[in-house]
Amino acid sequence: AQRVTQPEKLLSVFKGAPVELKCNYSYSGSPELFWYVQYSRQRLQLLLRHISRESIKGFTADLNKGETSFHLKKPFAQEEDSAMYYCALIQGAQKLVFGQGTRLTINP
Amino acid sequence: NAGVTQTPKFRILKIGQSMTLQCTQDMNHNYMYWYRQDPGMGLKLIYYSVGAGITDKGEVPNGYNVSRSTTEDFPLRLELAAPSQTSVYFCASGLGREKLFFGSGTQLSVL
Numbered sequence: 001a002q003r004v005t006q007p008e009k010l011l012s013v014f015k016g017a018p019v020e021l022k023c024n025y026s027y028s029g030s031p032e033l034f035w036y037v038q039y040s041r042q043r044l045q046l047l048l049r050h051i052s053r054e055s056i057k058g059f060t061a062d063l064n065k066g067e068t069s070f071h072l073k074k075p076f077a078q079e080e081d082s083a084m085y086y087c088a089l090i091q092g093a094q095k096l097v098f099g100q101g102t103r104l105t106i107n108p
Numbered sequence: 109n110a111g112v113t114q115t116p117k118f119r120i121l122k123i124g125q126s127m128t129l130q131c132t133q134d135m136n137h138n139y140m141y142w143y144r145q146d147p148g149m150g151l152k153l154i155y156y157s158v159g160a161g162i163t164d165k166g167e168v169p170n171g172y173n174v175s176r177s178t179t180e181d182f183p184l185r186l187e188l189a190a191p192s193q194t195s196v197y198f199c200a201s202g203l204g205r206e207k208l209f210f211g212s213g214t215q216l217s218v219l
Binding site: 004006009032034036043044045046049051086090094095096097098099100101 | 143151158
């Protein structure tokens with residue numbers, strides 16, 4: 001079955017430190033992967049998609065097909081990065097499935 | 109432009125009751141989805157729709173029904189509520205699968 005795994009439920013780092021949120025997937029084919037974020041008291045929203053190869057709010061994510069990973073990285077964490085992060089994968093033709101999520105806390 | 113609107117925001121049901129969670133969007137999106145999020149867990153897809161008159165099951169459809177009579181509305185019906193359906197429910201819509209816009213959620217407790 002195609003699935004997304006985020007091994008860390010909680011991640012805590014200090015402001016200014018590098019951040020890496022892990023995401024692994026299982027998919028037979030060319031995956032389409034995304035990172036969604038939910039800030040406190042806000043709605044879940046798209047952060048970035050692998051196909052765009054973009055950097056949003058300093059975050060990047062590289063698709064590694066050999067390791068079946070799509071880790072989210074930021075070189076210097078900021079306090080406003082504290083949020084819940086979800087990795088997501090398009091499954092089949094129309095479905096977007098999510099990982100369990102990682103709660104990131106940036107300590108001052 | 110309201111985006112995706114879900115009602116109600118909170119609801120407490122007794123076991124065996126039924127209710128409909130409403131979801132409406134004003135962005136003319138074809139794709140609409142219902143997810144549930146249990147405490148400490150990720151989002152699980154309940155049902156989805158790729159256009160008016162078309163619906164399909166997701167990962168956890170049992171105990172739920174949906175309809176899509178218009179592009180704007182995608183209500184989720186719970187028949188015979190059970191404690192296992194206590195969760196936060198999110199509705200989402202998109203022009204395609206790639207970028208979804210989420211509602212603010214409905215927190216449902218079944219006691």
